[in-house]
Amino acid sequence: MKAQAIVFDAPRELSVKLLDLREPGAEDLVVEVAYSGISTGTERLLWTGTMPAFPGLAYPLVPGYETVGVVKHAPAASPVKEGEWVFVPGSYSFTEAHNLFGGAGATMVVPHSRVVPVDVHLGANAVLLALAATSYHAVSIGGKRDPIIAPDLIVGHGVMGRLLARLVVAAGLPAPTVWETNPVRQLGGEGYKVIHPDEDTRKDYQAIYDVSGDGTLLNGLISRLAHGGEVVLAGFYTQDLSFAYPPAFMREAQIRVATEWKKPDLLAVTELIHSGRLSLDGLLTHTQTPDKALEAYEVAFSDPHCLKMVMDWRN
Numbered sequence: 001m002k003a004q005a006i007v008f009d010a011p012r013e014l015s016v017k018l019l020d021l022r023e024p025g026a027e028d029l030v031v032e033v034a035y036s037g038i039s040t041g042t043e044r045l046l047w048t049g050t051m052p053a054f055p056g057l058a059y060p061l062v063p064g065y066e067t068v069g070v071v072k073h074a075p076a077a078s079p080v081k082e083g084e085w086v087f088v089p090g091s092y093s094f095t096e097a098h099n100l101f102g103g104a105g106a107t108m109v110v111p112h113s114r115v116v117p118v119d120v121h122l123g124a125n126a127v128l129l130a131l132a133a134t135s136y137h138a139v140s141i142g143g144k145r146d147p148i149i150a151p152d153l154i155v156g157h158g159v160m161g162r163l164l165a166r167l168v169v170a171a172g173l174p175a176p177t178v179w180e181t182n183p184v185r186q187l188g189g190e191g192y193k194v195i196h197p198d199e200d201t202r203k204d205y206q207a208i209y210d211v212s213g214d215g216t217l218l219n220g221l222i223s224r225l226a227h228g229g230e231v232v233l234a235g236f237y238t239q240d241l242s243f244a245y246p247p248a249f250m251r252e253a254q255i256r257v258a259t260e261w262k263k264p265d266l267l268a269v270t271e272l273i274h275s276g277r278l279s280l281d282g283l284l285t286h287t288q289t290p291d292k293a294l295e296a297y298e299v300a301f302s303d304p305h306c307l308k309m310v311m312d313w314r315n
Contacts, residue, residue: 001030005105006293006311007097009060011049014294019062019094024109029080030073031088031108031115037066037127038300038309040158041213041236046100047297050238056098064103065090068118068126069313078112085122086115087129089266106290106313116266122273124287124310125280128159132269132278133261135163138209138234140265151209151232153202154178155221157185157194159283159307160211160234165192170277177202184304188282200224209234209258215241218255225251234258284308289315 001021009015024030043063045051067088074082090101091110102108118126139150150173154161157180168176175192177200186194197220204226210217213235221231222243229251233241243255272278286309288296293311300309 001107001109003093003105003107004290004313005062005094005097006064006290007060007062008046011059012047014047014297016290016293017096019096019105021093021107021109022095024073025111026075027078027111027113028075028109029071029078029086029112029115031067031069031086031110032072033067033069033088033106033108033313035068035124035127035313036064036104036311037130038297038311039064039066039130040300042101043297044301045236045238047301052238054100057100058098060096061098061100062094062102062104063100064105065101066127066130067091067103067108068122068124069108074112080112080115080117084117085120085126087118087126087266087270088115089130104311116263116270118270119274122280124284124312127310128163128280128283128308129266129270129273130261131160132163132167132273132280133265134234134258135160135167136269136272137261137265138232138258139164139167140268149207149230150174151176151207153205153208153224155197155208155210155217156180156212156235157188158211162188162190162283162307163278164209164211164234166190166278167272168192170272182304185307190279190282205229207232211235213237215239218243219247222248222251222253225253228252228254230254230256232256232258284310286310287312 090103091108093109150168169191178194209232215237285307
């Protein structure tokens with residue numbers, strides 16, 4: 001079998017190619033892709049060539065880990081059946097390129113244990129499940145906190161910042177404050193306020209979640225903590241992080257790194273979405289087709305109006 005896929009041939013070099021697919025094994029599904037999302041974190045680093053050392057990192061590669069489509073083939077023993085709509089968090093489908101993470105293609109070959117069935121009515125919104133699961137993992141520490149220890153300050157109002165804020169509101173907890181420096185992205189708060197950091201004089205935050213990816217902010221965030229407060233690093237940082245010790249000492253500050261989501265996080269947010277408690281509406285702002293993939297990636301990485309770019313593979 002063959003399928004079209006987006007390929008990063010080298011940093012800042014993109015093509016759409018017809019690639020060989022590996023043969024399905026006894027546990028594998030064949031998924032016809034409808035939509036895939038572009039990650040402005042991981043994929044940006046792969047695109048620019050600034051991704052830190054990562055197992056298996058090499059070019060050419062097929063990016064993407066936010067894919068949704070319909071099962072076209074399923075083994076008889078699979079709990080996931082043909083015709084079901086599923087979320088695919090990346091794959092090892094392609095044999096002629098590295099799969100990092102192999103989700104930006106027209107067809108996926110993937111173990112049934114890796115996918116999560118989703119409601120077909122979610123449509124393209126289902127590509128957001130990975131970011132929703134990442135947000136859920138950050139606040140719940142992989143299900144180890146119940147109830148969640150909610151952020152009262154979120155830094156950054158991109159998709160993940162919005163999902164974090166929505167999770168807090170959905171849990172019935174006090175609405176967080178969100179900092180955003182870009183006026184374009186200060187819009188769209190649902191049940192919480194979004195302000196410029198310069199407008200905020202508070203220095204008693206108990207939990208500050210940074211999703212900006214800007215490691216230079218750490219000292220400033222520590223200075224806004226209450227005694228015993230926590231800074232959660234939930235973005236992805238390419239530079240080494242450091243902080244001034246005396247202010248952290250005076251506050252007995254805690255610094256926690258939120259790691260990537262796990263399957264239980266994905267299942268938890270899927271349930272929240274299907275039950276209507278967590279909305280994904282209004283987060284997908286741009287759609288493009290694979291024949292215009294280069295334009296799509298340039299917009300996704302440079303236009304502040306673009307919260308989330310989706311590739312439409314249906315045709």
